[in-house]
Structures are given as C-alpha cells and as structure tokens.
Amino acid sequence: MEPGCQKLPLEKIGAFSQLFLDYINQEEALKPFYNQYPSIGNFKNLIKDKSFNSQKRENLVSELHNQYANIENKPNIDILLEPNTYTVTTGHQLNIFTGPLYIIFKIITVINLAKKLKEAYPDSNFVPVYWMATEDHDLEEIQVCRAFGQKRKWATAQTGAVGRMTTEGLPELAAQLGKGAEFFKEAYQNSEKLGDAVRQYMHHLFGEYDLITLDADSRALKSQFASVMKDDIFNNTAFGLVNERTATIDALGYKTQISPREINFFYLEDSLRERLVKTDAGFDVFNTDIKFSKEEILAIIENEPEKLSPNVVLRPLYEEWILPNLAYIGGPSEVPYWLQLKPVFDFYKEAFPALMPRNFGLLLDERSAQSLEKLNFGLEDIFKTTDSLKAQYVKRESEKELSLQKELESLQTIYADVLKKADEIDITLSRTTKAFETKSVDMLERLEKKLLRAEKRNYSEALSKIEKLREHLCPAGGLQERKDNMLNFYGEGNDLIEKLIASFDPLDYQFNVIEI
Template identity: 55%
Template sequence: MPLQTLDLKAVGAFPKLFLDYITKNETLTSFYNQYPDIEGFRKAIQSRAFTQEKRQTLVSVLEKQYANLDSKPDFSLLLDDKTFTVTTGHQLNIFTGPLYVIYKIVTIINLAKQLKDAFPDYNFVPVYWMASEDHDFDEISVFNLFGKNYKWETTQKGAVGRMNPKELRAICDQIPERVEFFQNAYLNHDTLANAVRCYMSHLFQDQGLICLDADSADLKALFAPVMKDDILQHSASHIVKSTSDQLQALGYHTQITPREINFFYLEDSTRERIVKEDNQYKVLHTDTSFSEAEIIQLIEANPERFSPNVVLRPLYQETILPNLAYIGGPSEVPYWLQLKGVFDHYQESFPLLMPRNFALVVNEASRKKIDKLGITTEELFADEVTLRKSFVEKNSRKSLSLAFEIDEINDIFERILKKATIIEATMKGPVEGVKAKSINALEHLEKRIKRAEERNQESSVSQLLALKERLFPGGGLQERKENFLNFYLNDHQFIQKLLDSLAPLDYKFNIIEI
C-alpha cells in the first residue's frame, strides 16, 4: 500500500507531554529508564529479570484460558529465560471498537518481529492485555460502522470481561454483512473475555499473539504483597502525587489521580472501590466491610477479589509478565510517566514506553476526490476554518487579500501624522483613531470579499468539507471513530496489509492508501 508519513507534531492532535517524550525532551529523562529504540531494548534485555516460578504460573494460566480454542500460540516459549513479552492493552470494546485498537496489536506484532531480527538469540512474544476487569460498560458498548452507531443494551453489571456476550446476537443480525468470526466468538462463549480471545486469535492467526486475561487467582497471588502494602500503607498514593506535582511544575497536564487505596473489590457483578473509614475497610455502594485482620486474610485466601485501578494495573502487568515494553496511545504513554516512582518503590522493572502506530486510511474513492479538488492529504489535517480559507484563496483567480492596501493606508497615515503633529502635538490621538477605523473597515471588507468568493466556490467547498468529514469524522482522527470492518469487509487482506506497511519504531503519523 502507498504510504506517506507526517511528523506527529504536524497532526495537531497529541498532548505536549506525549510529544516531548517522543522527541526526547531532556526535562523528562528522570521519569523513565530507557528510550524505546533498539539500543534501549538492548539495555532492557540485559537488565530484565523474571523468575521461573512466575513463568510457570503464567503458562499454566494461559493453557487454561486457551483450553477451548483449537488454535493456540506456543506457550512453552515463555518458559525460556530468553523469552520476553511486548505488551499493549485495551478495553474489550464490542467488535474491536475504534480502528486504533487494531493498530495497537499490529504494532506489538511487528515490534516482536523486529526485535527478533535485532536480537536473534532471544524470543519476543506480543501480548494483548485484555482489560477484562474494567467496569465502564459505556466505553465498550458502542461501535461505529459505515457511519452508524451500534450499541449493546444490557442489564449486566460489574467487570465487563465476565459478562455474557450472547446478547450481541442482535447487533450481529443488524450489521450490513454477516461476520462469521464475530458470530462464533460472541454466540459460542459464555464470557466477553473468552469471546475477545476467540476473535483476536482468528484475526491474528499465525502471528504469535497472546491474549491474556489477568482476572486470575493464580496471577493475582503474585501481586498479593502489593495489595497489602497499598491497602494498609497507601504507598502508591504518596509517590504518584509527588511525581504528578513535578510534572505539573514543568507545565504538563497529568492524566491520572491516585486514590488512598488503589484497589476495587471484585466479586460476581460487583466492582467497587475500597475505602478506609473508622478503621474499617468498606466496599462502596455495598454493605460489605472488613477489619484489617479480615482484609489481610482475604488477600491471602482470595486475591482474585482485588482489582487494581489505573494507578496499579501497570505494576500488576509488569509483575506477572517478562515484559520489555508497553505500547500505548497518546493518553496512555503520559500517564505511565507518572508511575516510575511506584515501580522503583516496589523494585519492579519499569518498561520501555512506546507509542503505537498512528494512521489515516485513504481509500480509492477519497483519493480521487483529493486529486479532483487539487489538494494534498496533508492539508486535510487542518481545522475546518483554516482548510476552507486556504482552499478558497488557492482556487481564486484573483487575490482576496487587502494586505497591500492596508500597508498603503499605514504609509499614508504615517505622512499625515508627521504633518499634523508639526502643527499640534495633540493631533496624534485623532490621527491614530481615524487610521484604526480605516484599517478596521478594510479588514471587514476583506472578510466580505472572501465570503463572496466562498459563495462562488460553494460546490467545491461543500465537496471539500464532505471529504474532510469522511476522513476526519466529527473533526477528529479517523482511527478514534471508525471500525476496522469499514475496510476489512471490502478487503479481507486489510490487516495483513497493515502488518506489511506499518513500522513499529518509526514514530510518525502514517497516511495509507488502499
């Protein structure tokens, strides 16, 4: 597929903290260990330690989670001390959700391949961390296909990964074309987490992708010491607050705010915050509470009932995986920068933070429209007002600017001012006032001229704005709104083409023509 790239700064859609990190701003070096390039990975490989006991626990859990799938990755690789993971994570959006979820997974798969080429003595496994414990159902319940939103309606509550997906039959029947692998995943599995693992295994078969559901008693047991420390001592809260204050003092906006206790209580259809009140540990919005002795006993006996929030989920990930890098979006990478102190406190390796691939997909119909309008794809990244203005000016047969005339007015009034102030010094104010009125009148006239020319070009401008909306729906990036089925249904090689086109360590915005 033809490919163009843009500097991420030119896109105008990413926060300053993210851009400064990617461009190696020196003020941020204390907030991470290694920069995500080949040399950074070399150092991470040399320093990353992971016990054989943890490897065996991880493989045992994965074997159970994949037990009902005919095709599964080679988990035995993870028992090798020379095997590492590269990880991305996301909520379990229905039908994969926005296009960038696919980009995340493409990034880790290609990264694993590139690292294998660079370090042939080691193995690298791409891991999709399924946010199965998340309880924000609204964020996963909608997807957009061909300009129409489809929504999962349910009364189920709690961790979304535990929900039964069979209710999605209604949406499967509504979408324009039957998608067999989604039908199979949603209608033949009893939890959303199992369904997602099923269809991701289909979409990325033979790519070595592992889908991990960390909602596991065996995996949580490895994290029990952190559970006790956070619930009793609140260490993470103090550390993250201090780091956030440092970043804010440097002029950055921070993404996450720590709680005193950074765990939810997770059971059946409940996922609610744990708070300490009057020496009791209470589960909000329930009648459940524990004494200190009781909650310690529960952590030891049933660690699966404790679910980390956004502050400690990254630490949990690195505790249970032999991980080298976390691949995330423009909001995720910045919030990880708030967490290095937490990793240092618990003596856990802080991974390389790496941006996922970013892309705009331009199909043949849109390319023809771009060529017909005589614009470049890069110009479409401008906001609508700027785009309209530049297009009208570029396509006008005559200049629409009165800048030359305004300069002449300035010169004329400079001469008038000299004459007037020779006669009377107090004339400066009146002269300046008349000058300002004259220039304001010309600027107003210039706007009317441009609006008149816009009306002359109304048909072309309408086509331009329709194209802008098609490629940047709602004024935002396509990858945050559209679903991959928009392209996959017309070309089942779409994902393979992404794998062939996108370079994981090239931190640019990609424009892909299909």
C-alpha cells in the same frame, strides 16, 4: 518505506499533546521519567534488567492454558516457560467489534515489534501480548462503535467489570454488519462472557501472528501481587510517590493525565467494581453498604485476591509483575501517564519497560485519493479544518483579489502618523487613537471575511466535495483511527491486516497514510 504508505511527522497532525511529542523527540527534561528510550539498541539493556523467575513463568503458562482451553490452534504458550522468552504488550478496553481502528493498530505494533526484536536478538524469544482490560467498568466507553457511517450501540444494563459481562445482544448486533462480521457473531455466540469472546475473535484476526490475549482477572495471577496490595491499602505508598512525580512534571509546564488515590484498588465482584476507601473503623466499598475490618481485608488478599482490582496507577505495575515484559505500547494518552509512575516501579524494584507509542495511521481509499488529487490538496491538508480547507481552495482558485492585507498595512501606517500627531497635541489622545485603530482593523478584517464568503458561493460544488471528503477521512472532525471501526475496510477475503502489518514500522514514530 512500503509502497502505498506515506509518512508525516506527528507534529503536522495537530492531535497530540506537547508532553507526548516531547517524549518522542527525547527532550532532555523528560529523561529522568523513564528507563530506556524505545530504540532497537536499547532493548539489550531492557533484556538484561528484566528478572522473571521460573515460578512466575509456570503460573502464567498454566493460567494461559486455562484461558485458551476452548480455542483451536492456540498460540505457542509454552515458549513462555523458557528463561530467554520475553513479552511486548499493549492493552485496551473490550470495545465491541474491536472498537476504533487504533486498537487494531496497537496490536499490529506489538506483533511487528516482536518480529523486529527476534531479528535483532536471535538468541531470545519475543511474544506479542494483548492485555484485555477485563476489569474496567466503564460500559459507555466500549458499548458503541462506528461502522458503515452509523453508530452501533450494545443495549445492555449490566454493571461491574466488563470482561465478566454476558454477551447477550451482541450476536444480534453483529448480524446487522454483514458477512465480514461473521467471525464477531460466532465469537459472541460461542462465549458466555465478553472477555472470552474478545479472546476468540482476536485469535481469529491475529492468531497466525502468535498473539497471546491475556485476561489478568485471575486468582492465580493476582495472588502474586499480594505484597503490593497490602502495602498500597495499608501504607498508601504509591499515593505519595505519584503525587511527587506529578508535581515535578507539572512544574515543567506539562498537563498530566492521572491522579493517584490513597488506596489504588477497587473491590470487585460480579456486577460490582467500586473504590475501596479507608475509614476510622476499617474499609468501606464506595457507594455501597459493604464494610471490612483490617483483618477481613487481609483475609481477602490472602485467600481471594481476585476481589481486588488495581486502578490506572497500579495496573501498569501489575502488568510488569506477572509478565516477562520489555515494552508497553500505548497511545498518546497512555504513554504520558506512564511517565508519572516510574517511582512506583523503583520502590517495588520492578523493571520499568520501554514506553512505545503505537503506530498511528489513516486508511486512504482510492476514491478519496483521487478526490484529493482533483482538489489539488496534499496529504498534510487532510488534517486541517474543513473551513480552512475551503478558504484555502477558494483563495487558490479565485482570480479575484480576496486579501485586504495591503489595505491593513496601509491602515496601520496611517494610524501611526495619526498617533504621532495626536501625541504632539495631547498625549491623552493616544488611547483614543489606538481604540479607533483597533475598531478600523476589526472592520476591515470582517470585510475580508465577507469577501471570501461571497466568493465561496461561486465554488459551491467543489466546497461540497471538500466537506464530504473531510467527513469521510476525519469523521466529526477527529482522526479516522479514533472514530471508524475496522469493518469499514475489512470485507470477506480482505487483506487489511496483512496490508497494515506490511506498512507499519513499530519503531518509526510518524503518522502513516496508507492507500488501500
């Protein structure tokens, strides 16, 4: 383990679903829902199972050269032409300034995985890929970031696919974030579209690690997906397959993430991304007056496939269709919903990739580490609620007896005797006796809380420090990685990226606490 990085089991963090945790722990009941578990030895089978012809490789490389045309020192794109080259992929929305820390963690996971795979399988090549969700249309998800204790919002009224939006207003917003954000400002200034800007700043951050950033909103790439488009729009195959698999997972007591639609494609034009729905007369674009006949839809698939955008059900299949991919790296919501999709891959005869959790982490600055030590808290305590930490501290430090547990036990003994006597006299009095017991226990528990509350006043200074520490490390009560932006830790000349790459192990599914 890298010095300065301590690891905790994910179960100790209290922030992950049971389905996600059971997948990581290889629960037997979940094994039918995926192909190969993401261990280094299982990639041998994944390599063997992945089929990706030379025409697909040529199309992919040609498209990537077009996308990287204006970027200097571009990654080695041509290596993807070689039949022994594979990708490992992660993806995310185009959050401003990269968004929360975990997006950076995702990318570092794929970079480190590619490196580990090359060491284990030297006869093959492995390329880390960042799949930009350029076709996503949820502006609210990407237009806010939390940096330096403040929310920064991109004020724009644009609609449609976010990757096609202009960067208007973003250079000015970046200028407010200091010298450390200069590369963001340049990327937004030098790019007309948001997707191009994201590629530019991701290359600035990760280009030296051979990361390839892909925009799949492309006629050339989507034309390869035409057969799936036709089948889904006219036969609704995925709808039945995913519903059946979802019911199976639900029956095991898990909560599933996604629901398929009969048609799992949006209609996409500039400023518009709306669902395609079937009608008696043909097809409508939801919430618009746009209508198509069957023949017109077939013509779009044939000549303008870029006007059709897969939703969350078919985007994973599209990813694997156009990439020589072996693993998808996702978060605690993504990995579970991929488990609903394997029947779709099986139907279309596309290899199902390894589903890998991204790295999880908290960046612990020196001042916070010292505060934890002074307050005598361990790393696991960071993830408890503020109230429970305060109570823990006061109970530990106070010389007074604050617990009424002995009294509660005595009360229960007394009422057991009373109940016995009441039953001997009139069995109908048992309900009344139990009601009195419940009321007495409640009153005693409330009194215990008041004792603790009163004692807390004697530790107000320490409790204030606990509150500030918790808010700093777990903003708004959530995980730091889901709230804070990288700029909080990335200054001019900062070695944050190098530190994270050295600290994270992509195949160690634990929570990392990294001292910075």
